[in-house]
Amino acid sequence: MQTKAKSQFYRLASWLLWPGLFAAGLVGAGFAFHTAMPLLWFNVVYLSIVAAIAICERLMPYEQQWLQRDGETFNDVAHTLLSKGGVQLAAALGASAPIAVATIAQPAINAPAWLWPVGWPLAAQVVIGLIIAELGLYIAHRAAHEKLALWRFHALHHSVERLWVVNTGRFHLVDSLFKIALSQIPLYLLGAPLEVFLWVGAVTAFIGLLTHCNIDVRTGALDFVFSTPQLHRWHHSRVLAEGNTNYGENLVLWDQVFGTYFNPDRRPPVDIGISGRVADSFVGQFLQPFSKRGFRQILGRKAGHPNLGIAGLEGSESRSDDHTSGSIVEMQNIQ
Numbered sequence: 001m002q003t004k005a006k007s008q009f010y011r012l013a014s015w016l017l018w019p020g021l022f023a024a025g026l027v028g029a030g031f032a033f034h035t036a037m038p039l040l041w042f043n044v045v046y047l048s049i050v051a052a053i054a055i056c057e058r059l060m061p062y063e064q065q066w067l068q069r070d071g072e073t074f075n076d077v078a079h080t081l082l083s084k085g086g087v088q089l090a091a092a093l094g095a096s097a098p099i100a101v102a103t104i105a106q107p108a109i110n111a112p113a114w115l116w117p118v119g120w121p122l123a124a125q126v127v128i129g130l131i132i133a134e135l136g137l138y139i140a141h142r143a144a145h146e147k148l149a150l151w152r153f154h155a156l157h158h159s160v161e162r163l164w165v166v167n168t169g170r171f172h173l174v175d176s177l178f179k180i181a182l183s184q185i186p187l188y189l190l191g192a193p194l195e196v197f198l199w200v201g202a203v204t205a206f207i208g209l210l211t212h213c214n215i216d217v218r219t220g221a222l223d224f225v226f227s228t229p230q231l232h233r234w235h236h237s238r239v240l241a242e243g244n245t246n247y248g249e250n251l252v253l254w255d256q257v258f259g260t261y262f263n264p265d266r267r268p269p270v271d272i273g274i275s276g277r278v279a280d281s282f283v284g285q286f287l288q289p290f291s292k293r294g295f296r297q298i299l300g301r302k303a304g305h306p307n308l309g310i311a312g313l314e315g316s317e318s319r320s321d322d323h324t325s326g327s328i329v330e331m332q333n334i335q
């Protein structure tokens with residue numbers, strides 16, 4: 001009887017946690033944005049949601065194996081602080097670089113306001129902002145998988161072998177800046193108000209935390225609208241056909257439009273990662289994509305390996321001789 005009650009509670013929690021944590025984050029963000037120090041309070045809310053997710057990961061993990069230490073926690077946090085918090089020096093606690101960038105850049109650019117529907121309710125403006133920003137995120141993320149010149153930076157994110165809340169922000173700085181540029185520049189040019197940037201940044205921050213969470217959540221119909229853990233686990237698959245899908249960061253609209261939405265009715269793989277190898281240290285990981293040798297390591301190719309030459313790939317559209325996650329070949333990009 002007790003077990004049955006427990007399993008019913010577990011089932012209820014698994015359905016409520018994703019929308020509950022997302023809503024809690026947004027309510028907290030609403031509070032933060034109405035204070036005199038919005039960035040500081042937003043970081044407090046963000047870290048509170050991180051803590052709540054970390055506790056839930058222990059209580060009801062999606063995958064036991066992903067609870068094991070992988071020796072990458074320091075690097076995960078360091079990359080998060082550098083790529084997401086680097087521009088938040090004033091707040092000194094890394095959480096959401098897009099919000100910090102927008103706080104400074106939006107008033108400075110001051111684009112013509114008539115392009116943006118400023119008279120609409122804020123919620124509607126945020127939805128439009130999300131859809132536009134998401135197109136930039138989609139293009140940036142898909143390009144990062146399909147162009148080797150960009151995959152060399154994005155591979156760091158896919159090199160993890162476990163998914164949990166702490167490696168949400170494990171992005172190379174170049175990868176992050178590219179995504180911020182493509183998602184935010186259109187909003188600046190359209191004259192979106194600062195509030196829209198703040199809310200788009202908040203939604204991105206909390207959905208981002210949840211996509212990586214190792215909690216046994218059920219998301220059902222939400223999978224058709226938002227980038228959920230279920231969808232993102234497929235994105236981390238080693239199998240190229242599974243991994244080069246679900247590029248959406250918040251919404252999956254553009255995946256559906258461009259045919260990269262992938263949500264089969266089976267459990268996503270536990271064994272995730274890339275065929276190449278990233279450096280062990282934080283500094284090594286940061287510098288690796290900039291050198292020819294590091295680039296080869298990332299791709300999992302030895303110097304002189306026939307597949308490094310264009311001739312070795314003639315007739316091949318894909319680099320997937322090993323069927324592992326990574327970019328579709330543009331071997332001409334290898335200098």
Ligand SMILES: [Zn+2]
Nearest residue numbers: 141145154235
């Ligand atoms: Zn990716």
Ligand SMILES: [Zn+2]
Nearest residue numbers: 157212232236
């Ligand atoms: Zn990811």
